[in-house]
Amino acid sequence: MQSTPVIKIKPSDSWGAFDLREFWHYRELFYLLVWRDLKVRYKQTFLGVLWAVLQPGLTAFIFTIIFSRVARFETTDVPYWLFALSGFTFWTFANSSVNFASNSLVHHKELVTKIYFPRMIVPASAVGAYFIDLLLTLTVLFGGMIFYGAPLTWKILLVPVFLMFLLMITVSVSLLLAAVNVRFRDVKFILPFFLQVWLFISPVFYPTDWIPEKWRYVFALNPLTGCLDGFRHILFGTALDSVSFIISVSVAVVLLIFALTVFRRMEDDFADLL
Amino acid sequence: MEIIKVENLSKKYVLRGRRKANTLRDLVTGVFRSSGKADVKEEVLWALRDVSFDVEEGETVALVGNNGAGKSTLLKILSRIVKPTIGEATLRGRTGSLLEVGTGFHQELSGRENIFLNGAVLGMKRSEIEKKFDEIVAFSELEKFLDTPIKFYSTGMYMRLAFAVAAHLEPEILMVDEVLAVGDLAFQRKCLNKMRDISQHGRTIIFVSHNMQAVTRLCSRAIWIESGRVREDAPAKDVVSNYLNSQTETSAQRIWEDTETAPGNDVARLRRVRVYDEKDDGSSAFDIRRPVFVELSYRVLRDGQTLMPSFRLYNEENVCVFTSNDLDEKWRRVPRKAGVYTSRARIPENFLAEGNFYVSVALATYEPLNYHFNERDAVAFLITDSLEGNSARGDFAGQMEGLVRPILDWETDFESERPTD
Numbered sequence: 001m002q003s004t005p006v007i008k009i010k011p012s013d014s015w016g017a018f019d020l021r022e023f024w025h026y027r028e029l030f031y032l033l034v035w036r037d038l039k040v041r042y043k044q045t046f047l048g049v050l051w052a053v054l055q056p057g058l059t060a061f062i063f064t065i066i067f068s069r070v071a072r073f074e075t076t077d078v079p080y081w082l083f084a085l086s087g088f089t090f091w092t093f094a095n096s097s098v099n100f101a102s103n104s105l106v107h108h109k110e111l112v113t114k115i116y117f118p119r120m121i122v123p124a125s126a127v128g129a130y131f132i133d134l135l136l137t138l139t140v141l142f143g144g145m146i147f148y149g150a151p152l153t154w155k156i157l158l159v160p161v162f163l164m165f166l167l168m169i170t171v172s173v174s175l176l177l178a179a180v181n182v183r184f185r186d187v188k189f190i191l192p193f194f195l196q197v198w199l200f201i202s203p204v205f206y207p208t209d210w211i212p213e214k215w216r217y218v219f220a221l222n223p224l225t226g227c228l229d230g231f232r233h234i235l236f237g238t239a240l241d242s243v244s245f246i247i248s249v250s251v252a253v254v255l256l257i258f259a260l261t262v263f264r265r266m267e268d269d270f271a272d273l274l
Numbered sequence: 275m276e277i278i279k280v281e282n283l284s285k286k287y288v289l290r291g292r293r294k295a296n297t298l299r300d301l302v303t304g305v306f307r308s309s310g311k312a313d314v315k316e317e318v319l320w321a322l323r324d325v326s327f328d329v330e331e332g333e334t335v336a337l338v339g340n341n342g343a344g345k346s347t348l349l350k351i352l353s354r355i356v357k358p359t360i361g362e363a364t365l366r367g368r369t370g371s372l373l374e375v376g377t378g379f380h381q382e383l384s385g386r387e388n389i390f391l392n393g394a395v396l397g398m399k400r401s402e403i404e405k406k407f408d409e410i411v412a413f414s415e416l417e418k419f420l421d422t423p424i425k426f427y428s429t430g431m432y433m434r435l436a437f438a439v440a441a442h443l444e445p446e447i448l449m450v451d452e453v454l455a456v457g458d459l460a461f462q463r464k465c466l467n468k469m470r471d472i473s474q475h476g477r478t479i480i481f482v483s484h485n486m487q488a489v490t491r492l493c494s495r496a497i498w499i500e501s502g503r504v505r506e507d508a509p510a511k512d513v514v515s516n517y518l519n520s521q522t523e524t525s526a527q528r529i530w531e532d533t534e535t536a537p538g539n540d541v542a543r544l545r546r547v548r549v550y551d552e553k554d555d556g557s558s559a560f561d562i563r564r565p566v567f568v569e570l571s572y573r574v575l576r577d578g579q580t581l582m583p584s585f586r587l588y589n590e591e592n593v594c595v596f597t598s599n600d601l602d603e604k605w606r607r608v609p610r611k612a613g614v615y616t617s618r619a620r621i622p623e624n625f626l627a628e629g630n631f632y633v634s635v636a637l638a639t640y641e642p643l644n645y646h647f648n649e650r651d652a653v654a655f656l657i658t659d660s661l662e663g664n665s666a667r668g669d670f671a672g673q674m675e676g677l678v679r680p681i682l683d684w685e686t687d688f689e690s691e692r693p694t695d
Contacts, residue, residue, distance in 0.1 A: 004446075009354060009363040032394045040382045114373045115395055116354035186297040268357045271350070272287070 012268035023118050033125035038132055052133035053140050056088035063088070063205045078236045082144055086232055087204035089141050093134040094170045094224065095195055101126035101174035102191055105182050109274045119267040123178040127171055134163070145235065155234040162231040169223045169252050172259035179266040182273050203228050207238070220244035223252035275366070277447060277478050278329035278352070282361035285322040285347050285502075321347040322358070323502040334479045336489040336510055338517050339499040345482045348499065349373065349451050352480065367446030367478070370397055374451075376436030381425040385416055385435055388424055392439045406442045414438035441468045448472060451482045466492065470661060470671035486514045487628055490559070490658040491671065515559030515656050518630060526550065526558030526655045533573060537647040538637075541579055545614065546571040547635050547652040559656040562628055562665050562679065566655070569618040570635050572647075578609045581637055581646070583617045588632045588651070595626070595677050624666055627679040628659035 023030075042048040064081040101123040105112060108122050138159075145152070181187040202224040203211070211219050219225050220241075226248020233240035322344045329335055337345040350356045352363060353371035378395035379388050389410055393403040403410075411417055414434045424432060450469070469492055473479050483489055489496055489510055496513035498506040506513050519525040527548035530536035536543040548569050551560045560566050570583050584599040600606070600617050633655070636648040659665050659679070666679045 004366050005368060007354070007365040007369065009351060009358065009365070011359055011361070012357040028400050029394045032391055036380055036383065036387075036391055039387070040380060043382055110374070111378055111395065113355065114377045115371065117395075184298045186299055190298070271356045 019118065023120060026117050026121055029117055030121050030125050030128065033121065034128040034132070037125065037129035041129070049136065053137050056092040056137050057085065057140055059092070060084040060088045067205065077238055078150060079148065082148055082150070083207065083232070083236075084205050085141055085144055086235060087228060089134070089137045090166055090224075090228060090231065091199060091202070091204045092137065093130050093166065094173075095199070096133070097127040097130040097170045098173050098177060098195065099191065100130065102177035102181050103188060105178050105270060106185075106274065113271050113274050119270055120175065120263060123174045124171065127167070127174050131167065134166075150236060153234075153237070155237075158234045159231075162227060162234065165227045165230070165249070165252065166224075168256055169227060172252070172255040175259040175263045179263045179270075182270050183266065198222070198224070201225075208241075208244075209239075216241065216244055217247060220247040221251055223248045223255060227252070275331075276328040277331040277366050278363065278480070280325060280327050280352075280361075280363045283322055283325040283348070283351060283358050283363060284320060284360040285344075285351065285356070286359040287319045287321055289317040289319055320502050322351070322499075324361070325499070325502070325504055326361075327497060327504065327507055329478060329480070331478055332473075332476045333495060334473045334481065334493045336493040336496040336513075337480065337482045337499060338484075338486070338489060338496050338513060339505075343499045344502040345499050346373075346451060347502075349449055349480065349482050353449050365447055368397075369447040369449065370443045370445030371449045372396075372440050372443070372451065373449075375433060375440055379424060379432075379436065382423055384423055385414075385420045385427070388435065389439055392436065393442075396440065396443050397445070398443060410438045410442050413441060437465060437468075441465075445477070447478045447480070449480045452484070464672075466673070467671045486518060486630075486656075487659075487673070490514050490628070490656075491661060511559045511561075511658050511660075512557060514658075515557055518654070518656055519558055526653055527556075528653050537649045538572070539646050541576050541639070542572050542574045542581065542637050542646040544570070544572050544635070544637075544647050544649060544652075547633065547649070549633065549653055549655045558654070559658055562626065562657050562659040563623050565623045566621045566626075566657075567618050568621065568633055569616060570637075571614065571616040572637060573614050574610050574612050577611045579639055580607055580609050581639060582606070584636050584638065585619065586634045586636075587626075588634065589627070589677065590630045593677065595631070624681045625678055626657050627674065627676055628657045630654060630656050 045051050047054065060081060063084045067084075068080055104122045104126040105119070111117075112119065112122065177187060177191065201219065201222050203219075208216070208219070208225065208229050220243075226245045229238075229240050229248075230245055232238045325344075325348060337348060339345050347356070349371075350373070351358050352365065353369070353373065355371075355373075376392065378392050380391065383391065389407065390400070390403055394400070411420065414437075416431060416435055416438075419427065419431065424435065427435070466488055469479065469481070473492065479492075481489070481493060493510040496506075496508070496510040496517075497504055498513050498517050506516060527546070527550075529546045530544055533543055533545075536545065538544055546569075549558065549560075549566060550569070551557075551564045551566050568585055570585070572583070574581065582600055584597060586597045587595040589595055598619055600619070602617075631654065632651045633653045634648070634650045635652050637646045638644065638648075639646070659667055659674075661667075661669075661671055663669055666681045667674055
């Protein structure tokens, strides 16, 4: 016999701890929402799953054409197309997740206002669905590496660590924007601009050495910088500045804590505001 | 031990005033402007105010009241969708909320996929849904369309699927809001029967509804919420009757104090009309299994008139159920002398259907026909039909049709052992 759960309903306590146990309890809903997002997305697009893979590939292709003729970045160790492909594999995930997740609470209004569940599940599942896409595109990236004949070292085993790093950054930004978007509905107008700026300040299609030396640490404040540099370091053996990397990791940790706190403080009001 | 304990629950909404900005733009411009007009008067609404009550295990409690009274807010707080401003509540047991049917349904997905999705949204485990899957499909009667995206479903099919999932939710505490207001009659019937099944399994139900017949039929107790406060917390029958009286402004008794302005003419004037049962305790809700009396009291102002009192009974749809004339030989065709008279009629038990009834009363002289008064909707009363099994509804819990609900004599003969004969 199961013990009877006792639910206490109290006024909102903004500084309450984040309840991970409860999130775990509702994990099936999380899986189903991820599954639903994937299923619906692939049903609605003509190319289905292929699209997930094609998107970063095509972007990398276009950038390769432009930058191998016009700007000419010096990418040591690997050809530019492979470099750009690695960048856009990560960027496409971050970009799509944030884009989709930030509107997710408003989009799932009917769930939030009619049913109780940890609110974090909604933006988290939006990110989760794109994470599956990311795993698919990674196979293309690895295919590209094998095609080029890049040496695969034991460091490749660290790929999951960088996926987690990327996930951490993406979840943080997604939670923040999703929560703020419930409160301030004009967030969605600012979002495209924000994402564009984020792309340009991250070493997605240009190498970090391209940034002037004195600005390196400032650029490292963008956690995606450290994440991409580290990822390329383990893939291609490109140089990795440890101070910059530590700055990026620290910012990512602070950002995650900040995002969880803000979300926790705002989530009690979601149903009233939607 | 009480399964639900609600203590001083209050919920405040800020309508206008020093409310934070709603857009980032307002937030930014607000910073520059704030010094100027900091003290905008705050306009608040207490959607709930100091609501306290306990619910025992197995009770079926209805929340009644006008739109905007706070019923839905209370249900949303108990479902943990919104937080109270003050107060607290304790729920002991697995809870399930049905604030809407089909929550989480996705148009692009098939019926089968939506069953899993909706089940998870309502808090069912995957294993639980798998176990009940066949039962859910059978209940929905949609076997043939299981793999069709629900965007091709008709509204009726959609509702059937949604309710089939909801009906198989098995929480210890179930909270239902107005779900029954949607769908056709047959669907509502199915819902009500299912709810009765649930309550008979000892589960606790909190039920918000505007369907007063359903409330008296299904709930043992009702809580009347008015302007965010508990106005009455008593047996459902009493609360519903008082609530309906407050709505129609007609009760089971009406007295005309002033003879001058009372309905009537210089021959006779109405004095009082009332409806009561054997208990005669001032209630305006009566059990279908007891007789009900309609009583008219009037002053006859002039000697020598023959008078015939009568009344007409109308139901909620304004259909006249019947007209009844006083045929008592003692006064029929007998000229009366001036004075006060009281006439009463007995409506037998197990005769009227359940629901609200409105009584119109008249007093007439025949040959030539002349009405001295003819008062429309003088009083109103409610007939309740509970589910104890000894009224005409038997074991049926749904909406019964018909203007009257008599118990007839039935006989069944056993004819043959071979069904093909």
